Amino acid sequence: MADYRGKTALITGSGSGIGRALAQRLAAAGARLLLADLDGPAVESLASELVLAGARAQPHRLDVTDAGAVEEVVADAFDQGPGIDLLINNAGICLAGDARDLSVADWGRVLDVNLRGVVHGVAAAYPRMAARGSGQIVNMASLVGLVPTPAVLPYTTSKYAVVGLSTALRIEAARFGVGVSVVCPSAIETGLLDRMSLVGLDRERFQSALGFGRIPVESCVDAVLRGVAKNRAVIPIGMQTQVLWRLQRFFPGVVQAIMGWQARRLERVRAGGS
Numbered sequence: 001m002a003d004y005r006g007k008t009a010l011i012t013g014s015g016s017g018i019g020r021a022l023a024q025r026l027a028a029a030g031a032r033l034l035l036a037d038l039d040g041p042a043v044e045s046l047a048s049e050l051v052l053a054g055a056r057a058q059p060h061r062l063d064v065t066d067a068g069a070v071e072e073v074v075a076d077a078f079d080q081g082p083g084i085d086l087l088i089n090n091a092g093i094c095l096a097g098d099a100r101d102l103s104v105a106d107w108g109r110v111l112d113v114n115l116r117g118v119v120h121g122v123a124a125a126y127p128r129m130a131a132r133g134s135g136q137i138v139n140m141a142s143l144v145g146l147v148p149t150p151a152v153l154p155y156t157t158s159k160y161a162v163v164g165l166s167t168a169l170r171i172e173a174a175r176f177g178v179g180v181s182v183v184c185p186s187a188i189e190t191g192l193l194d195r196m197s198l199v200g201l202d203r204e205r206f207q208s209a210l211g212f213g214r215i216p217v218e219s220c221v222d223a224v225l226r227g228v229a230k231n232r233a234v235i236p237i238g239m240q241t242q243v244l245w246r247l248q249r250f251f252p253g254v255v256q257a258i259m260g261w262q263a264r265r266l267e268r269v270r271a272g273g274s
Contacts (some may be wrong), residue, residue, distance in 0.1 A: 002037060003029075004085075005031070008025075008031065008033075008085050009084070011036065012036045013036075014046065014090065014120045015035075015043045015046065016037075018090060018188060023035055023057070024091070026225075033050065033056065036060045038062065047059040051135055067124075076191075078128050083132060083193040086138065087135070088140070089121040089140060092113060092114045092158075093196070095199065097199030098267075099140075101200040113158075114159065118165065131176075136179040136180070137179070138180075138183060139166045139182045139183070141163045142155070145161075146160075146184050147245060151266045163182050167182065170233055181231075182234055183237065185215065185236075186241045188237075189216050200270055201266075205268075215238050219237075220237055
């Protein structure tokens with residue numbers, strides 16, 4: 001793992017799941033942490049835990065859909081402290097449902113958090129990193145940002161956009177010594193899938209129909225930090241991601257057939273499905 005001792009990392013969505021695990025690992029590596037999450041008590045608890053272990057951690061209750069609030073946290077880090085060396089835009093939500101059943105509000109809720117949240121983090125931190133001539137931005141996307149996936153259209157739309165944003169920004173940012181990576185994991189052992197909103201779907205039958213296992217969060221964190229240390233453009237995590245991404249690139253018709261089969265399976269768990 002890269003040397004994070006004395007570096008400052010801002011992690012959104014750090015109250016649980018991948019964000020929490022990344023915070024714990026970076027704290028152990030000596031990083032100073034700015035912990036941000038909509039769940040204020042969760043990041044306060046995590047910060048207390050890390051401080052008791054000898055780390056430096058500051059909690060922030062933060063709604064990433066609020067551009068002004070994100071700007072305030074980032075500006076304070078640069079104006080009142082050493083700035084931010086590593087920004088991890090990790091906050092995200094998931095919603096599943098047949099596209100026929102989704103409202104504009106359903107789409108908006110996912111896009112606001114998963115896409116606008118990343119845009120707000122980038123807009124606040126990247127100009128400051130570029131002016132300083134150093135820094136790394138890590139945006140959390142997903143397997144579904146690389147491979148067209150049915151039943152989660154708002155989610156896959158947001159993650160495709162994050163992949164595009166990240167890979168394009170990487171080209172611009174290289175001139176200023178700023179690294180940009182996008183992380184694309186398959187299902188991870190966190191609460192995301194358990195907490196995800198479902199529209200017109202039975203939760204137990206839907207999760208059963210997904211048909212794949214979950215990667216331990218510790219393995220995900222290992223892969224993220226290895227990829228970040230090497231400044232990789234895209235960090236695919238999990239065998240499923242690596243196989244489907246390659247198939248999508250070289251044999252897209254095969255992926256369409258696989259996902260068509262998956263769509264037919266998911267139709268059976270839709271309200272009114274057989």
